[in-house]
Amino acid sequence: MTTTVDVALIGSGSGNTFANRDFHDTSFALFEDGVFGGTCLNVGCIPTKMFVYAADIADHVREAGRYGVDATFNSADWPGIVKRVFDRIDPLSSGGRDYRAHRSPNVRLYESHVTFDGRDGDRYRLVTADDDVVLADQVVIAAGSRPIIPDVVADSGVRYYTNNDVMRLAELPARMTILGSGFIAAEFAHVFSALGTDVTIVARGPKLLRHHDSDIADRFTEIAREQWTVRTDQRTVGAPTLDDGSVRLDFADGSHVDSDVLLVATGRWPNGDGLNLSSIDVGLDDAGRVERDRFGRTSARGVWALGDVASEHQLRHVANHETRVVQENVKRGWDATDLVPFDHRFVPSAVFSHPQIATVGLTEREAADAGIDYAVKVQPYSDVAYGWAMEDTTSFCKVLAERATGKLIGVHILGPQASTLVQPAIQAMSFGLGVHDMARGQYWIHPALPEVLENALLGLELE
Numbered sequence: 001m002t003t004t005v006d007v008a009l010i011g012s013g014s015g016n017t018f019a020n021r022d023f024h025d026t027s028f029a030l031f032e033d034g035v036f037g038g039t040c041l042n043v044g045c046i047p048t049k050m051f052v053y054a055a056d057i058a059d060h061v062r063e064a065g066r067y068g069v070d071a072t073f074n075s076a077d078w079p080g081i082v083k084r085v086f087d088r089i090d091p092l093s094s095g096g097r098d099y100r101a102h103r104s105p106n107v108r109l110y111e112s113h114v115t116f117d118g119r120d121g122d123r124y125r126l127v128t129a130d131d132d133v134v135l136a137d138q139v140v141i142a143a144g145s146r147p148i149i150p151d152v153v154a155d156s157g158v159r160y161y162t163n164n165d166v167m168r169l170a171e172l173p174a175r176m177t178i179l180g181s182g183f184i185a186a187e188f189a190h191v192f193s194a195l196g197t198d199v200t201i202v203a204r205g206p207k208l209l210r211h212h213d214s215d216i217a218d219r220f221t222e223i224a225r226e227q228w229t230v231r232t233d234q235r236t237v238g239a240p241t242l243d244d245g246s247v248r249l250d251f252a253d254g255s256h257v258d259s260d261v262l263l264v265a266t267g268r269w270p271n272g273d274g275l276n277l278s279s280i281d282v283g284l285d286d287a288g289r290v291e292r293d294r295f296g297r298t299s300a301r302g303v304w305a306l307g308d309v310a311s312e313h314q315l316r317h318v319a320n321h322e323t324r325v326v327q328e329n330v331k332r333g334w335d336a337t338d339l340v341p342f343d344h345r346f347v348p349s350a351v352f353s354h355p356q357i358a359t360v361g362l363t364e365r366e367a368a369d370a371g372i373d374y375a376v377k378v379q380p381y382s383d384v385a386y387g388w389a390m391e392d393t394t395s396f397c398k399v400l401a402e403r404a405t406g407k408l409i410g411v412h413i414l415g416p417q418a419s420t421l422v423q424p425a426i427q428a429m430s431f432g433l434g435v436h437d438m439a440r441g442q443y444w445i446h447p448a449l450p451e452v453l454e455n456a457l458l459g460l461e462l463e
């Protein structure tokens, strides 16, 4: 059956939020070949942080003795935690699906894989795996990304897990190997270890989170070694399944690690390669991202791209920002002279591990490579009163500012509440507030933890 719409939306993550009330006069086709609601809701940000919260509580209990509180961590009710998390998530997904399927008069939902099939006159022709055909004046590609599985694992036939299914394990595994050393590896290592699994994390390079500022990556790797078995500089050459059902990773140096569950967390690949984009002459870059300009326009007139499928930042808040920008640009029109550009100047991120990490702006290496004359200050939590209360010995806030302008250019925090502490820095950088004004132009609540950021700013030698 062929249907004609104003706008086709590929993907029900950001694609679903695109079709908001501002577009009640626009007819949409919304395509989703997986679970309704996309990565963040179903298998990403939201459920992971619900597990992280439980893991944080378990760690608090373990650490209670340091504060003179007598408590013992006995065990975690893994099936109970899984149920609690997905009893909240699954109804959100199915409720969103029902809303689009039955109560959105201007949106038609296609629960099927869709690809481009060139053009039909001025419209784009989209064909689903169920043989539905949609002709659309404009298309928003918001098809997201998927886990990358290294060949050595994929070709071995071994049972492996990804973020898509590891949160639904029936039982907490006794031993888990995590292949990869980025965001997902760091967060799941915390979750499973804190709840009772013996975790081994395998990195190709010399440290974990190696794209972070090196002081952060070094400290994180140091603390990780105290909690998990950390194997750095390991090249995986085999992944056999053993007779007892456990999984082995063989390394190039002749060593190996065995576990009950293998979790692969080695990056995510954009889904643009599944869209037959060559039929509309839209290209992918070397990292597999849909090519587009800073307004979200691809090389095919009327076809826009946003979120993980096209962005160098695979983050929900970036996908949200890009959705708002493309919504505005669709309203203004393809050829408008006042199109809104994406603002990727100060994209923050947080790793919800143990410890937590938050970052915005340049790392020290990036600042040096850019030839910027900068001042840097590393402020330990243990220098402020709240850090004393926490008996903290490892956490810190690192700030970088440009001497010429007195502006912050990078902030990196490792320690409790990092993802909250960083927000004033994001605000200052986004609105161009100078370090001096930020530090002295406002009150900082005493003796709250943000004093660590205040002191870091005051410690910058800008003159």
Ligand SMILES: Cc1cc2nc3c(=O)[nH]c(=O)nc-3n(C[C@H](O)[C@H](O)[C@H](O)COP(=O)(O)OP(=O)(O)OC[C@H]3O[C@@H](n4cnc5c(N)ncnc54)[C@H](O)[C@@H]3O)c2cc1C
Residues within 6 Å of the ligand: 010, 011, 012, 013, 014, 015, 031, 032, 033, 034, 035, 037, 038, 039, 040, 041, 043, 044, 045, 046, 048, 049, 112, 113, 114, 115, 142, 143, 144, 145, 163, 184, 271, 274, 275, 306, 307, 308, 309, 313, 314, 315, 316, 317, 318, 319
């Ligand atoms: C484990 C994990 C934890 C994360 N935690 C965080 C976090 O704490 N904070 C944060 O900011 N970000 C986090 N992220 C990243 C965040 O989830 C993504 O950046 C965000 O979800 C991207 O949204 P999107 O709309 O671009 O894509 P998605 O939400 O992935 O939506 C794309 C949808 O398109 C569908 N699709 C793809 N191709 C087709 C096709 N051809 N036909 C039909 N449907 C198709 C897919 O099934 C998918 O549902 C996390 C990611 C993971 C994996």
Ligand SMILES: NC(=O)c1ccc[n+]([C@@H]2O[C@H](COP(=O)([O-])OP(=O)(O)OC[C@H]3O[C@@H](n4cnc5c(N)ncnc54)[C@H](O)[C@@H]3O)[C@@H](O)[C@H]2O)c1
Residues within 6 Å of the ligand: 150, 179, 180, 181, 182, 183, 184, 185, 187, 202, 203, 204, 205, 209, 210, 236, 265, 266, 267, 268, 313, 314, 315, 349, 350, 351, 352
């Ligand atoms: N809290 C958050 O905001 C959050 C949480 C999870 C994921 N995410 C997003 O999702 C993206 C994907 O997460 P991720 O952790 O999969 O990717 P990542 O890019 O953060 O890390 C992937 C890691 O895997 C390593 N790697 C790649 N191939 C390997 C191989 N063959 N063997 C061993 N190691 C290998 C890389 O060196 C890298 O360290 C992140 O970059 C992030 O943007 C965000």
